[in-house]
Amino acid sequence: MLRTIVIRVVLGLLTLLAVSILIFAATEILPGDVASAVLGQGATPDTLAQFRHELGLDRPGYIRYLEWFTHAIRGDFGAALTNKRDILTSMTPKFENTMFLAGYAALIAVPLAVGMGIVAAINEGKWIDRVVNIVSLAAISVPEFFIGYLLIFFFAVQLGWFPSLSTVFMDMGFAERVHVVALPAVTLTLLVTAHMLRMTRSSVLSIMSQPYIEMAFLKGLTRTRVIFVHALPNAAAPIITVIALNLAYLIVGVVVIETVFVYPGIGQFMVDGVTKRDLPVIQACGLVFAGAFIILNTTADVLSILVNPRLRKSR
């Protein structure tokens, strides 16, 4: 089992390396560079050359990549090309904000999705199963910004229960944060619940057709007990994987929600980096995103092994 985990981690690191090269290559082949993006329409050949030289953009790409990579593995992401601020310092609070929103949404969404999924499986084919399915599918079928605007319209503009701007500041207390971020957290919950809920329901149901479940029923056990004690442990692996994927989405895929609710997360930070061709910023964000994905997926793999008695024994 230890060996499996080590292999997973090494594979993760290799993926990270590949991702960093891919991101670098992608930004290199985009038209325009940071100098022309920052100076925009007001650029002259003179100021462009001056700016490029100042930033070292007149050197070959692979040298810049190697230089950056050797610094990054020591935890130094360098300074942003645009405003010369240290990237780690400006990125850390934004990453914390993203984690706060993701954690907030996950705390609502994961218990809700798994719970409702199990309820749906217990009551397969009954009205509650149908209602849960229809509501969650409807929520996932509507574009996320639309849900966001609907919530803003009713709960911020009409009722005034929550602010429409979810901007959090460094000096804001925890209770205030929870209140301010409520609307985006609910929006995200509506987005990710359906996927996890349906996966829970279907993997529980697929286990239910196994012979040993039939055996359990024949012993005279109740449906609830069969599901919780016999079916769920064996159905856990795919559920955990789906949860991990959705958690990763909550961290890396919420730039639209950030825009709608004016939330200072890492998504907007990266988009701004892309529009300004701020290579170190894109690289740093890309690495953080890739890291989040890899950590969550590795954790999911390890957890699936731990919860399943048959996988727990080393081969």
Place this chain on the structure above:
Amino acid sequence: MDNWEQLQQAALTGRMTRRDFISRAAALGIGTSLATGILAKAGYAQTPKKGGTLRLGMEGGSPSDSLDPRTYADSVMIAASLTCMNCLIEFDSKGNPTGELFESWEVKPGAAEWVFNVRKGIKFSNGKTLDAEDCIYSIQIHRGETKSPAKGILAQIQEIKALSPTQVGITLSSGNADFPVILGDYHLVVVPKDFTDWQKPIGTGAYTLESFEPGVRLVFKNRGDFWKPNRGNFDSVEIRNIQDVAARTSALQSGEIDGCNRLDARTVKLLMKDPNLHVTRTKGTGNRFCFVARVTDPPYTNKDLRLALKYGIDREKIIESVYNGFAVPGNDHNLDALNPFYNTKMPQRKYDPDKAAFHFKKAGVSAPMELQTSDGAWGTAVDCAQLYQESLKKAGINLDVKKVSGDGYWDNVWLKAPFCAVYWGRRMSADQAFTQVFGDKSDWNDTNWKDPTFQKLIGDARVETDNAKRKALYWQAQEMISDDGGFVCFAITDYLDGYSKKVRGNEPHARYDLNDNRIAEKAWFA
């Protein structure tokens, strides 16, 4: 609004500025004293009230923002800098340069030698008293080895020196009667000599910076005793960066902010009906939207073809369908009606398919024409180009519209493609507007139209200190661009600001929205 009842109603609900109200009341034959009485009832105090926190939600900022004036390019940082710092020259609401930290100035004939008098008794937020050296330093950081966008406009300075602690002498390489306008550029904010810590700016403004999260929020606190009477009225000011227009609008509606810039022209009519809000509309001083043809590239070398392209664009239709009516038609040059040298006698060019067809026939051009456009030029450039294509078709002219990538548009398409979409911002002086866009030495002459007569005209006007003579020269210059140039300027947009009803001092301004981005300095709560 020609009814006294309606007019009073508008004033009482704050839907009108004080000046508008008095002039409209006068038009109805209502005396100023009665009108002022109504205004007092509506809370239009004669002298601004102090106190409160002004919360602004603005588009035009990013996480890479910095308070270093050499990096300013968009509204949030312009407004932020004018909240805690001052410029050398300010503009009044009509766009004329007036003294700010340079109190007054004298010029020798020929407009090349200038003496500026530094305002006395002004203190920086660190206690230092303003002198000539501070002003010179604040200009010099934009010259020499720098990437400052103001570098180009300051290249005309030959020598700059302190004549005394309160006088700055500037000699230009050639005369420029509009030089004070150049010094009013928003990059030229004043800091103490040798100042470099842009994280904590030291200025002479009404407020000092409390905190700054780039792309998120700036907080300012009143530092008391502002040197401009009746200004700097709030206890504190908060500028939030809200890029999404729907988010700005809903924050304004729910009362989370007191003012915002750049309302959406498509929804602003609904907001105007909201009794709690006030919309300030500045007509036709915003961006000039154009399609530019390079007159040195065939087939656009043909003057008749260029005229056909100008008569063949349906300005009214584009303004109605793309800008919801919140723009004025352009007249194929780049001055707007608020510029003192705007040619008011020149007829507005209108959509005329017959004339377009006539000139097209006369040109005898058979080569295919391609217009390159992109949402990287401006958000609706593709829509505008498609409407243009349709209106030309009615005149029997075929135009191919090619949509290109927004990335690198200014780098790869603009100034290179024979016919493409471009927008130009307002320039404060006619000279700047013409020299940058049509000057033979400009790097940005995107039509490549370098008519020698025109160059001489604007050269003469630049050094002419007699305003009547200048006007005649500039009027002729506008006619030349409009009739001969490759510049199809079809719309100049309005600025639309939204405010809560309690905000006063939010009149339109000739330069920028949010009362020249000085709303924090000029406004107050009723």
